[in-house]
Amino acid sequence: MKVLETEFAKGMIRLAGDGFAQGWHERNGGNLSYRLTEEDVCSVQDDLKLDGAFLPIGASVPGLAGEYFLVTGSGKFFRNVPLAPEDALAVIRVDQKGENYQLVWGLQNGGKPTSELPTHLMNHEVKKRKTKGAHRVIYHCHPANIIALTFVLPLKDEVFTRELWEMATECPVVFPDGIGVVEWMVPGGREIAVKTSELMELYDVAIWAHHGIFCSGETFDLTFGLAHTVEKSAEILVKTLSMAPKKLQTIEPDGFRQLAKDFGVSLPEKFLFEKG
Ligand code: 2HA
Numbered sequence: 001m002k003v004l005e006t007e008f009a010k011g012m013i014r015l016a017g018d019g020f021a022q023g024w025h026e027r028n029g030g031n032l033s034y035r036l037t038e039e040d041v042c043s044v045q046d047d048l049k050l051d052g053a054f055l056p057i058g059a060s061v062p063g064l065a066g067e068y069f070l071v072t073g074s075g076k077f078f079r080n081v082p083l084a085p086e087d088a089l090a091v092i093r094v095d096q097k098g099e100n101y102q103l104v105w106g107l108q109n110g111g112k113p114t115s116e117l118p119t120h121l122m123n124h125e126v127k128k129r130k131t132k133g134a135h136r137v138i139y140h141c142h143p144a145n146i147i148a149l150t151f152v153l154p155l156k157d158e159v160f161t162r163e164l165w166e167m168a169t170e171c172p173v174v175f176p177d178g179i180g181v182v183e184w185m186v187p188g189g190r191e192i193a194v195k196t197s198e199l200m201e202l203y204d205v206a207i208w209a210h211h212g213i214f215c216s217g218e219t220f221d222l223t224f225g226l227a228h229t230v231e232k233s234a235e236i237l238v239k240t241l242s243m244a245p246k247k248l249q250t251i252e253p254d255g256f257r258q259l260a261k262d263f264g265v266s267l268p269e270k271f272l273f274e275k276g
C-alpha cells in the first residue's frame, strides 16, 4: 500500500487543511506528528526506503526506539499539505538508541522533518508511557486568541486553566486535567522540549507564551478538537476582557465540583481556588 492511500495519511492531511482554514498556520507556522501502529508500518513497507543515513534528533528518546512517525517538514506550509503531501510530509524511523532518525518516505523535493522534532518526540515519549500507547498525535499551532492571552494573564497553569474552564461549560469536561504554560523560550531546541514534555506528564495541552500551543491526543479528531476547544474558549475570554475587565458573573468553584460529579470527571482542587 502507498503511504498516501492510508487512513493515517488521510487524517494527517485533513487536519493540516482544517488547521490552515482556522488561520492557525501562517506561512510555515505549526507542525504535526503521528506515531504509526505496527499494522500501519507493515501496510506501507513496500513504499519505504530503509537505506538512508541516520541523523541526530537533537534529543534522546529511548522510549521510542524503532518507532515510525509521519511528520510535517521543516519550512513547509500547512496550506500546501493537501496539495502536495509527498513534498510537505515525511515518514521517519527512530534508531534503536532513540538518538537518531532516518528519513524513509516523503520530502520529495528535499528538506528536513519539523524544526520542533525534539519537542514532538519528547512529548510522544511521555504520552506513550503515560497513556500506555493510546496517544499517537502531537499537534502544534499558532491560534491568535491563546497567544494574545499570554500577554495579559500571569503565565501560570492554575490561572490559564481556571480562566479557560470558566469561558465554556464543556471545557472542564474536554480538558479536566488542565493546561500547562511554558514561559517564553527560544523554540526549536532541546531546552523548550524538556520543559514542554515535563508539562505533558500532567496535561494534554501546553501553551508556549507569545508563540502557540501543543496538544496531544489519541486520534487526529480528538487532538484537533482539543486545540479547537481551547482556542474557542480563549476567543470568548478575549471578547469578554475587551468588553469589561471584570466579569459580572461566571462559573464558580462549586459549579465545577457539581459538573465534575455529573460528568464523571475529576477536576484537581488546585484549579478551584477562591479568587481575591
Ligand atoms: O515554523 O511553528 O515553532 C514552525 C513553528 C516553529
Ligand code: ZN
Pocket (backbone or CB within 6 Å): 029, 030, 140, 141, 142, 187, 211, 212
Ligand atoms: Zn510554532
